[in-house]
Amino acid sequence: MTKLLFDALTPKQARIAAVLHVEGRRRGIEVVVTCREYMHVEDMLKMYNVPHLCVGKYGKNTYEKLVFGLERQLGLVEVAKGVDGMLSFPSPDAARVVFGLGKPLVVLNDTPHAVHVNRLVLPLSDVLIAPSAIPAEEWARYCPRRVVTFDGVFEYMWISRFRPNASTVESLGLAPGRYVVFRPEESHAAYYRWNSASLRRRLMKLAVEMGYQVVNVPRYDDQVEEGVVNLTHAVDHLDLAYFAAAVVSGGATMATEAALLGVPALSYFPEDYYIDRYLQERGAPLFRCKDEEGCVKALRDALKSGRATPPRLEDPTGLIFEVVKDVVR
Missing domain, CATH: 3.40.50.2000 (Glycogen Phosphorylase B;)
Structure with missing residues (x-):
């Protein structure tokens, strides 16, 4: 079974990890999820019964971001040794480790304004998957090797599977x-x-x-x-x-x-x-x-x-796994 590292750094990324964990199993792909100490992230993974390992914590200033990031990289090395590549939102720590081990990176992203992490991660990526609403020139400044787009947003991955509970x-x-x-x-x-x-x-x-x-x-x-x-x-x-x-x-x-x-x-x-x-x-x-x-x-x-009729968009889940199978061999 192919194993891919997903480093969930925010509640949104924890939700994506939950969807990919379930859908990946159906496709013969194991999504190995890591996280860090950050409000709501581990709670969200536990809520959706996603196996995970929390490594390190979030830094609030530049010094902490650097030092805590270096500490996380050391902690992530042992996890990354056992995977075939990375499938994740931009994580400088996970990207550095996976790239350093000579394994491919598939990066999901919808935040071109996050300059710092994008400069550290996107040049290392084999493929960037992003909403088509974001112009290609926004990504070009970060030099990704290849960009694949879809007509939707990542949030639709879990919204389309949601059933309300009062x-x-x-x-x-x-x-x-x-x-x-x-x-x-x-x-x-x-x-x-x-x-x-x-x-x-x-x-x-x-x-x-x-x-x-x-x-x-x-x-x-x-x-x-x-x-x-x-x-x-x-x-x-x-x-x-x-x-x-x-x-x-x-x-x-x-x-x-x-x-x-x-x-x-x-x-x-x-x-x-x-x-x-x-x-x-x-x-x-x-x-x-x-x-x-x-x-x-x-x-x-x-x-x-008042409420409106929800829009119908493209769910990128299938596309993500198609790209993964093409990149991670």
């Missing part, structure tokens, strides 16, 4: 349709250079003023807020989004998930996402804003808009 939100004491989910910005990422905390808190206050309960899903300890429901251990974010009045995110994933479910979603990430425009053109209820005035209006509009 007991998840009821167990938290939440009333369906009467709460707004907030996912704070990726404030400690190497590429994130803005301070959006005050904007986020203004939007939380607005949601409360409009009669909604606020559910906060922090990425880091310093994003835990007073006077709201803070979820520091993972629950099924899809159930949480499906039964929400709206989802507000400083990033992309949870807003994308909600919009794909037909739930109004607002992203206040300060720069444009190609994926956002792609989803909006396909009728997904995804709102975008950048400054406080625009975001206040956008949240009001989102909460007034």
Whole structure:
């Protein structure tokens, strides 16, 4: 059986790992999953019964990112010795180890703005798999050897397999349709250079003023807020989004998930996402804003808009395994 290393660094990547783990087994491929200490990641893998090994932890500043990364590489070597290649979102630690062992890399990516990890990983990749919504020139600056695209988004891999369960939100004491989910910005990422905390808190206050309960899903300890429901251990974010009045995110994933479910979603990430425009053109209820005035209006509009018909997109799972079989021999 072919074995491939998937280094899950975020909750989104843990969800992808869960899908690939199940689907890979059906195709004679074992996806060996590793992770690091990062809020919600291991919780998510456990929730979906994905065998995994957590190696090392996340660094919040440049010194920690370097030192913790080097420590992770040493820890990942023994795992990588037993696989045939890498199938993963960009992981500088896993990529360095797998490349150093002379094995092929298939990289999944939808974040051309993540300059630091892309510069470290994409030049080492044999194939990059990405949404067609992202222009080829965005990837060209990182010199991948080959790019394969699909007409969809990675989040559709698990959205298309999702069946809602109201007991998840009821167990938290939440009333369906009467709460707004907030996912704070990726404030400690190497590429994130803005301070959006005050904007986020203004939007939380607005949601409360409009009669909604606020559910906060922090990425880091310093994003835990007073006077709201803070979820520091993972629950099924899809159930949480499906039964929400709206989802507000400083990033992309949870807003994308909600919009794909037909739930109004607002992203206040300060720069444009190609994926956002792609989803909006396909009728997904995804709102975008950048400054406080625009975001206040956008949240009001989102909460007034109601649910929409979810768009149908291409599930890239089959394509991913076709590429793998072509590259890893």
